[in-house]
Amino acid sequence: MSEPVLSVKSLVKTFGSVTAVDDVSFDLMPGASLGIVGESGSGKTTTARILAGLERPTSGTVTLDGRPAASRGRRARLRQAGLLQMIFQDPYGSFDPRRTVAQSVEEPLRLHSGGSARDRAARVAELLDQVGLSARAGDSLPRDLSGGQRQRAAIARALGIRPRVLVLDESVAALDVSIQAQILTLLDELRRASGISYVFVSHDLAVVRYITDTAIVMRHGRVVERGETERILRHPRHPYTRLLLDSIPSPGWDPGRVAGDRRALDA
Ligand SMILES: Nc1ncnc2c1ncn2[C@@H]1O[C@H](COP(=O)(O)OP(=O)(O)OP(=O)(O)O)[C@@H](O)[C@H]1O
Numbered sequence: 001m002s003e004p005v006l007s008v009k010s011l012v013k014t015f016g017s018v019t020a021v022d023d024v025s026f027d028l029m030p031g032a033s034l035g036i037v038g039e040s041g042s043g044k045t046t047t048a049r050i051l052a053g054l055e056r057p058t059s060g061t062v063t064l065d066g067r068p069a070a071s072r073g074r075r076a077r078l079r080q081a082g083l084l085q086m087i088f089q090d091p092y093g094s095f096d097p098r099r100t101v102a103q104s105v106e107e108p109l110r111l112h113s114g115g116s117a118r119d120r121a122a123r124v125a126e127l128l129d130q131v132g133l134s135a136r137a138g139d140s141l142p143r144d145l146s147g148g149q150r151q152r153a154a155i156a157r158a159l160g161i162r163p164r165v166l167v168l169d170e171s172v173a174a175l176d177v178s179i180q181a182q183i184l185t186l187l188d189e190l191r192r193a194s195g196i197s198y199v200f201v202s203h204d205l206a207v208v209r210y211i212t213d214t215a216i217v218m219r220h221g222r223v224v225e226r227g228e229t230e231r232i233l234r235h236p237r238h239p240y241t242r243l244l245l246d247s248i249p250s251p252g253w254d255p256g257r258v259a260g261d262r263r264a265l266d267a
Pocket of ligand 1: 046047
């Protein structure tokens with residue numbers, strides 16, 4: 001039995017009087033994909049940001065590849081970034097607008113693996129090809145790419161240093177549905193080919209169904225349900241999960257009933 005690549009125990013994060021994350025625990029096995037679902041404000045993003053070392057937990061632990069994740073110290077951060085990379089909803093802000101996509105994809109290779117300029121150029125070409133971007137797209141500036149192409153570029157940049165875990169925070173939410181499908185298919189193929197693990201944060205249950213094996217459902221910072229994604233979506237046990245499912249418009253959808261159920265749950 002292999003060890004989890006990522007283990008989160010009793011994570012708590014408070015902002016003043018708001019408890020954004022309240023006693024969250026989960027394990028992620030190598031090659032697995034875990035969904036974190038819940039509505040806006042349920043604590044998904046804060047959890048993801050803690051995993052990536054962008055936020056320090058108030059209490060609790062994150063263990064990455066058998067060692068405590070650290071947010072202090074350049075070496076510790078570099079090690080952590082080498083193991084876990086994060087992809088945001090729109091990576092536009094994290095690309096240098098004056099650099100070509102290829103230069104941005106190369107940057108982490110320079111930081112983490114060194115090697116000659118020629119080796120790096122070869123790796124960049126390989127990465128762009130892996131995510132379905134042409135050499136021409138590589139020579140473009142981020143602003144000249146479509147949202148879907150930019151997300152492909154972000155994936156290429158994140159994969160360059162061969163991390164064990166990718167944390168994706170609403171990474172397809174801003175894309176058109178057909179482009180969403182392409183990116184999800186790409187992510188699925190990459191996982192199968194490389195054995196990388198995903199933590200996939202999304203409010204969209206259809207997306208989570210496609211891309212994850214297991215999921216946790218968060219509400220007000222707490223995990224209210226966990227298990228296999230398919231089971232959760234077919235046979236939700238917690239009233240909040242049922243409410244999330246009932247909130248998706250479908251034939252016979254009754255928004256009045258959903259609103260009533262929510263009032264009962266909040267009471
Ligand atoms: N930096 C911060 N300062 C103060 N409160 C914060 C901060 N970040 C998050 N919060 C609060 O923590 C709670 C959880 O927010 P979080 O963004 O993690 O939820 P979410 O489920 O990811 O929602 P969304 O999808 O809207 O980002 C919210 O009440 C939010 O207002």
